[in-house]
Amino acid sequence: MGTAASVFSTLVHAVGGFPDDGKRRPEAVAVRPGSVSLQDVTVGYARTPVFEKLDLSIEPGEFVYLVGPSGVGKTTLLKVLFGMVRPQSGKIFVDGVAVHGMHRWQTAKIRRRVGCVFQNYELLQHLTAYQNVLLPLQLGHPRVNDPGGYAVDALELVGLKHKLNELPENLSGGEQQRVAVARAIAHQPRILLADEPTGNVDSDTSARILELFAELNDVGSTVIMATHDEFVLSRYSARAYWLDPKKQDQEPAHAQGVAS
Amino acid sequence: MRVVPTSTWLPQYAVSVLAYCWRCWRRRLTAWLATALAVSAVLSLAATAELFLVLAQHSLAQQARSASEFQVFLTDEAQQPQVDALRTKVGDLHGVKSVTYRSKAEALSLARHDPTLSNLASTTPGNPFPASLVVQLADPSAASQVASAISQDPATDHDVPFSYTPAQGKRLSTFLSTAQAIIVGVAAAALGVASLVGLVLLRSEIRARRAELTVLSLVGTPRPVIRLPVLVEAVSLALAGSIVATLVLIYVGGHLVPLVNGSLPFLQLGGAADAVRTISLATLAGSVMALGACSLLVRLPR
Numbered sequence: 001m002g003t004a005a006s007v008f009s010t011l012v013h014a015v016g017g018f019p020d021d022g023k024r025r026p027e028a029v030a031v032r033p034g035s036v037s038l039q040d041v042t043v044g045y046a047r048t049p050v051f052e053k054l055d056l057s058i059e060p061g062e063f064v065y066l067v068g069p070s071g072v073g074k075t076t077l078l079k080v081l082f083g084m085v086r087p088q089s090g091k092i093f094v095d096g097v098a099v100h101g102m103h104r105w106q107t108a109k110i111r112r113r114v115g116c117v118f119q120n121y122e123l124l125q126h127l128t129a130y131q132n133v134l135l136p137l138q139l140g141h142p143r144v145n146d147p148g149g150y151a152v153d154a155l156e157l158v159g160l161k162h163k164l165n166e167l168p169e170n171l172s173g174g175e176q177q178r179v180a181v182a183r184a185i186a187h188q189p190r191i192l193l194a195d196e197p198t199g200n201v202d203s204d205t206s207a208r209i210l211e212l213f214a215e216l217n218d219v220g221s222t223v224i225m226a227t228h229d230e231f232v233l234s235r236y237s238a239r240a241y242w243l244d245p246k247k248q249d250q251e252p253a254h255a256q257g258v259a260s
Numbered sequence: 261m262r263v264v265p266t267s268t269w270l271p272q273y274a275v276s277v278l279a280y281c282w283r284c285w286r287r288r289l290t291a292w293l294a295t296a297l298a299v300s301a302v303l304s305l306a307a308t309a310e311l312f313l314v315l316a317q318h319s320l321a322q323q324a325r326s327a328s329e330f331q332v333f334l335t336d337e338a339q340q341p342q343v344d345a346l347r348t349k350v351g352d353l354h355g356v357k358s359v360t361y362r363s364k365a366e367a368l369s370l371a372r373h374d375p376t377l378s379n380l381a382s383t384t385p386g387n388p389f390p391a392s393l394v395v396q397l398a399d400p401s402a403a404s405q406v407a408s409a410i411s412q413d414p415a416t417d418h419d420v421p422f423s424y425t426p427a428q429g430k431r432l433s434t435f436l437s438t439a440q441a442i443i444v445g446v447a448a449a450a451l452g453v454a455s456l457v458g459l460v461l462l463r464s465e466i467r468a469r470r471a472e473l474t475v476l477s478l479v480g481t482p483r484p485v486i487r488l489p490v491l492v493e494a495v496s497l498a499l500a501g502s503i504v505a506t507l508v509l510i511y512v513g514g515h516l517v518p519l520v521n522g523s524l525p526f527l528q529l530g531g532a533a534d535a536v537r538t539i540s541l542a543t544l545a546g547s548v549m550a551l552g553a554c555s556l557l558v559r560l561p562r
Binding site: 084110138140 | 269277
């Protein structure tokens with residue numbers, strides 16, 4: 001495998017500054033590239049609320065775990081950040097873009113800037129691993145020079161360079177997960193969202209994926225990862241945001257740090 | 261990330277998008293062929309029905325034009341001043357477009373060229389055809405006004421004064437209006453059914469690709485690019501269907517229409533070449549627009 005640092009050496013984050021008066025206004029924080037901000041966000045399906053009045057602020061370059069038991073709303077929160085679910089109320093800013101008011105035809109804008117690893121991989125079954133990584137680069141990032149090279153680099157990073165031409169049906173669940181990770185990082189996103197990216201992989205691969213995310217984070221990317229995997233939490237030190245309502249009562253601020 | 265110069269990214273991007281469209285189309289070739297077959301069948305049926313309707317409409321319009329030519333037959337004893345006075349009187353009536361005098365000799369000459377009168381013209385000794393005033397009417401129903409105005413005129417033949425009676429004129433006018441309304445209604449229904457079937461086929465086709473469209477949307481593909489293969493597929497279906505429909509029309513126009521003309525003397529549809537050309541173009545334009553619009557109306561996943 002190559003190193004993330006070598007591949008992402010050209011990654012430049014234009015992190016915005018604060019206002020001249022030095023005061024940190026919430027709006028100023030919210031629109032900074034690489035940041036994520038939820039203000040009074042309420043999300044629900046039909047009449048069943050998933051969150052109510054949720055506040056969360058993530059600085060550019062942070063690594064944050066979304067932690068909680070199954071069904072607590074980790075995936076829904078990531079879907080909200082990715083523009084797949086519209087909030088009932090509140091404001092959401094991702095990478096400086098107001099996601100809460102986006103129409104469906106505008107969501108591609110944020111999705112091109114943010115990488116996302118989906119829980120069920122969402123791979124195109126008729127495309128090879130290489131084509132699955134290449135296609136979003138070709139169609140979503142027309143100005144990228146040599147998209148094929150970036151796709152191969154990303155697959156090399158997840159240890160799948162030898163399976164470039166395999167269809168997803170010929171890959172194991174863990175390998176499909178790694179293709180999904182490669183697709184999410186291939187365009188060097190400023191923000192990476194990952195929904196249980198280690199859910200279907202063995203501990204070695206899990207460690208490798210986590211290491212990859214850490215390297216991405218080291219070069220400035222913001223990483224938000226939903227997990228309930230104790231191994232992951234113990235492996236890499238990062239701020240954890242508990243979505244368990246009981247624990248939120250105990251830690252009412254913006255969650256607690258978890259040390260490895 | 262390394263970026264390509266502004267001058268070259270657009271053609272490269274176009275190639276990528278077209279390659280993607282081609283890959284989508286090739287992968288669904290079997291389903292596409294089945295859909296194209298159904299669209300072709302619907303368009304061919306609709307176009308054929310349209311061809312017969314248009315030809316029948318032309319035939320009716322021709323009959324309507326003939327019916328608007330109302331003849332006032334003159335008695336053989338009518339003097340020229342009487343004829344001139346009658347001509348002026350008829351010309352001033354409402355609903356009359358023009359009045360021309362047709363002599364006995366001209367009437368005989370015309371009858372010799374008319375398939376339904378040539379026998380009478382050749383077998384009858386002398387000239388049995390009377391001189392007449394040929395009145396061009398705006399509508400056959402206007403014949404009643406002409407009839408009432410000249411019924412007592414000394415120049416008219418009192419045994420057979422007109423080419424058709426005012427009552428016949430009214431009935432003919434009503435019949436032509438009804439027939440035209442039916443033809444327009446049937447044509448609109450055929451076109452509507454063809455469009456509806458095309459839209460349903462395309463929608464089911466797109467539904468089958470929903471999972472793929474969802475993934476493309478999730479990875480940030482611009483929505484116009486996601487729509488493009490669907491649009492290309494819709495247009496290709498319309499083109500294929502139109503080509504098949506045109507071939508069917510050419511066959512029907514070249515073989516079936518002459519057969520109908522030969523078998524049914526009372527229904528003369530005439531030549532079909534112009535109608536085939538017009539309907540082919542209309543089918544092509546209509547199907548491309550209808551199926552293209554349908555592909556744009558389909559909602560993409562969020």
